[in-house]
Amino acid sequence: MEDAADRGWSLVEDAELLAREWEGQIVLYHGGTGNTHLLDGQAAVVFNRLRQGAATERQLAALLGEGAAGEDEPAGLRHTLGLLQRLDIVEPVPGEGCRASAG
Amino acid sequence: MRVAELPPADLRRRLAGPGLALRTGPVTVHIRSALPDVADGLSLLYGDHSLAREGGFCDFHVRLAPPPGLRRWFRPQVCFYLDGHTPFKPLPRSQAFPMLEWGLNWCMASFLNRHVILHAAVVARGDVAVILPGAPGAGKSTLCAALVGRGWRLFSDEMAIVSLEDGQLVPNPRPVSLKNESIRVIQDFVPEAVMGEAHVDTRKGTVAHMKPPAESVRRAQESARARYVVMPRYRPQGEGVMVPEGRAAMLMALVDNGFNYSVVGAEGFRVLADLIEDCRCFRFEYADLESAVAAFDALLAGEA
Numbered sequence: 001m002e003d004a005a006d007r008g009w010s011l012v013e014d015a016e017l018l019a020r021e022w023e024g025q026i027v028l029y030h031g032g033t034g035n036t037h038l039l040d041g042q043a044a045v046v047f048n049r050l051r052q053g054a055a056t057e058r059q060l061a062a063l064l065g066e067g068a069a070g071e072d073e074p075a076g077l078r079h080t081l082g083l084l085q086r087l088d089i090v091e092p093v094p095g096e097g098c099r100a101s102a103g
Numbered sequence: 104m105r106v107a108e109l110p111p112a113d114l115r116r117r118l119a120g121p122g123l124a125l126r127t128g129p130v131t132v133h134i135r136s137a138l139p140d141v142a143d144g145l146s147l148l149y150g151d152h153s154l155a156r157e158g159g160f161c162d163f164h165v166r167l168a169p170p171p172g173l174r175r176w177f178r179p180q181v182c183f184y185l186d187g188h189t190p191f192k193p194l195p196r197s198q199a200f201p202m203l204e205w206g207l208n209w210c211m212a213s214f215l216n217r218h219v220i221l222h223a224a225v226v227a228r229g230d231v232a233v234i235l236p237g238a239p240g241a242g243k244s245t246l247c248a249a250l251v252g253r254g255w256r257l258f259s260d261e262m263a264i265v266s267l268e269d270g271q272l273v274p275n276p277r278p279v280s281l282k283n284e285s286i287r288v289i290q291d292f293v294p295e296a297v298m299g300e301a302h303v304d305t306r307k308g309t310v311a312h313m314k315p316p317a318e319s320v321r322r323a324q325e326s327a328r329a330r331y332v333v334m335p336r337y338r339p340q341g342e343g344v345m346v347p348e349g350r351a352a353m354l355m356a357l358v359d360n361g362f363n364y365s366v367v368g369a370e371g372f373r374v375l376a377d378l379i380e381d382c383r384c385f386r387f388e389y390a391d392l393e394s395a396v397a398a399f400d401a402l403l404a405g406e407a
Binding site: 020021023 | 349352355364365
């Protein structure tokens, strides 16, 4: 069974995502839903990381300085990923696919 | 030919008969109405606007007329027709001119889809255009009227029109819509302003329109690039200070104030993001118009 920390995430593949960033805040246009979102804080960091390719929760937690699952629960990251998933911006992917691209 | 060059009797006759092709900003509107209030409002408030050639292309064909049936006689009403269809419920006949204004706003917001249409006023000094977005009641039309009364160029009052082709702001200097206390405030602040009739008990309260300056109408074909976005808010205790606002937050504010943003989609996003990139952004709470105008003049003092 896959460890939660090894669960992978990527940006949704089938939607046009247009993003502009100023002072750490990202305005994101989602071509699939037609909605526009303001991402800041963790959401902006996670989004920027996933623009480079899929990543595991462990990798994202490390980027944010949060503990990975099995250590301290990365509650903030989980919340952020859940929010981005509900907005159809990110989607879960198999964790194995992340390691090569995550760097 | 300008509207003011038509003798009032001719204006009424044309409106009641073949109609009048009025140029306003990027569009030509063909207007027909036998109602005297419509002719009087156009004569007073659109006097400096140009008339287009008869029989030429018009973007919108509108008509203000009583609805059929007994309401023609009992508590008379007026309907706004676009290409023969009535998009709105009738209003009391006394509101014919405001209904024309609201109807034209609706036409532009709904059908100018080679532009992003924002709920905002736009004023300019020289080549520097300032967008004033804001929710209804925030005080943007009042501030716009005050600035225009003190020499700023009126680009547009109810809506900012941004071209999808080049991101330029397109002028549309039509009458400035003032509501309730703002009418008296502007009459006091700009005594020389030409004001139309005050229409009471409209869905927006009492409404009156201020005639756009002739110079602004004359320059209605000169577009400009936005350089500032200032979100105004009238607050009796406001200090009249421009507080810098982040570009991301202001872009979201423009999106929230987009009339047709959902229609223009990704193209609209790109154009608005480029526009914000070129702009300095502020929030501005003002309590009195004198200091508000001074703050805007100071804002642009370094631009000359």
